[in-house]
Amino acid sequence: MSHKSPQPLVSYKSGALSGDIVPPGDKSISHRAVMLGGLAEGKTSVSGLLEGEDVLCTVAALRELGATITKDPDHIWHIQGVGLGKLKAPAKILDMGNSGTAARLLMGILAGCDFTSRMTGDASLCKRPMSRVILPLTQMGASFTTTDSRMPLHLTGSSHLKPMTYRLPVASAQVKSAILLAGLSAEGITTVIESAPTRDHSENMLRHFGANVTVTKQPDGTEAVSVTGHPRLSGQNIIVPADISSAAFPLVAALLRPESRVSLRNVGINPRRAGLIESLQEMGAKITLSNRRDQGGEPVADIIAEGSALRGVTIPAERAPSMIDEYPILAVAAGCATGPTRLLGLGELRVKESDRLALIAEGLKSCGVKVEIDGDNLTIHGTGAQPVGGATIATAMDHRIAMSFLVLGGATEQPVTIDDGSFIATSFPAFVETMNGLGLKITVNR
Numbered sequence: 001m002s003h004k005s006p007q008p009l010v011s012y013k014s015g016a017l018s019g020d021i022v023p024p025g026d027k028s029i030s031h032r033a034v035m036l037g038g039l040a041e042g043k044t045s046v047s048g049l050l051e052g053e054d055v056l057c058t059v060a061a062l063r064e065l066g067a068t069i070t071k072d073p074d075h076i077w078h079i080q081g082v083g084l085g086k087l088k089a090p091a092k093i094l095d096m097g098n099s100g101t102a103a104r105l106l107m108g109i110l111a112g113c114d115f116t117s118r119m120t121g122d123a124s125l126c127k128r129p130m131s132r133v134i135l136p137l138t139q140m141g142a143s144f145t146t147t148d149s150r151m152p153l154h155l156t157g158s159s160h161l162k163p164m165t166y167r168l169p170v171a172s173a174q175v176k177s178a179i180l181l182a183g184l185s186a187e188g189i190t191t192v193i194e195s196a197p198t199r200d201h202s203e204n205m206l207r208h209f210g211a212n213v214t215v216t217k218q219p220d221g222t223e224a225v226s227v228t229g230h231p232r233l234s235g236q237n238i239i240v241p242a243d244i245s246s247a248a249f250p251l252v253a254a255l256l257r258p259e260s261r262v263s264l265r266n267v268g269i270n271p272r273r274a275g276l277i278e279s280l281q282e283m284g285a286k287i288t289l290s291n292r293r294d295q296g297g298e299p300v301a302d303i304i305a306e307g308s309a310l311r312g313v314t315i316p317a318e319r320a321p322s323m324i325d326e327y328p329i330l331a332v333a334a335g336c337a338t339g340p341t342r343l344l345g346l347g348e349l350r351v352k353e354s355d356r357l358a359l360i361a362e363g364l365k366s367c368g369v370k371v372e373i374d375g376d377n378l379t380i381h382g383t384g385a386q387p388v389g390g391a392t393i394a395t396a397m398d399h400r401i402a403m404s405f406l407v408l409g410g411a412t413e414q415p416v417t418i419d420d421g422s423f424i425a426t427s428f429p430a431f432v433e434t435m436n437g438l439g440l441k442i443t444v445n446r
């Protein structure tokens, strides 16, 4: 299990933000590029890969499983894949760090391998529910040894899994992806039915590498995603767009400071990820998208965010999958808006890197914002005045809670301190430098 020393950070009220940046590479797409590159035959090259700790865990795991992965001085990553069915048994425990995506997607791949693997993670990851992937992968023929369906675990796979049709009990792209990746090693067609559309990066990238993936709309409005087993996957060139989930922090920071203008270039705007933009625009945010284009099968655009007067709105539960990682920063925006914002259907936030629903509510309250939790719904009573701030926020090993409250500190009367910024490196390693470069004032709290 990995350990880190805590790094408290403090964020002070700032003036207008300005600048032009390319946010770090998309974390979801980066994990998938490394995993499929490792599984495919031949060479894959990846530019724009997120060099954050989460993705580096995936890189280390694929190396341990036999892929050769190197990086050029100009940050192009080269992966020599081993070919489907040819990964080798890992000698070491696979340590997935803080990353649920790395752990769950890799379980899907390992379910299709004729050997036993051991997997662990940090204290946050070892608390997260894994039964959501263990159950379907067991039905397909993999076997798991765990305590309480959590990590650390042992997993024994088979290259001749049973195909199945599985209806997702939760809206989760991680679970969908784990099953589709296991489906690569199944005898026939594996289908996942999802009632709410979740991010489709696995489907897009599997097709790109040569797998047969189809999507059929069902009469009841749900979607069935199918993959045919034992495809020939061949190495590809991948360009990873900037991560909208990371762009969200400078974007909201700019909205919260009058006279700000920040450009965010090359950001992935896949409609299944872009719920935050729609939500903020409904709140009155001045956000402009330009130069829309397709980059390696994913839509991207340049985004300009300007200082805006935000107002409270209601965000429907159906939108949650398209902005599931953005609720902490949206809640910060809502805390600075005028009028109540109601965020509905947030149950999944309880099982992220932390119990985000609880931490958002506690953090905002300690900064002087009135909030209410009612079941899976959260109401944030922004008054339009700058929140007081002045609190120390518990981040519970959660990078997005840490970054969100540092952004809040840029707009509160008193500075906001976070107890530990070290986990920011999982997804946005240069966050502090980038935000300070735009005009925020974040320092190490000594």
Ligand code: S3P
Pocket: 027, 028, 029, 101, 171, 172, 173, 174, 175, 177, 198, 199, 324, 325, 348
């Ligand atoms: C991800 C899916 C989401 C998201 C996570 C990344 C992915 O999780 O929260 O950060 O890359 O598939 P769920 O699909 O479990 O909601």
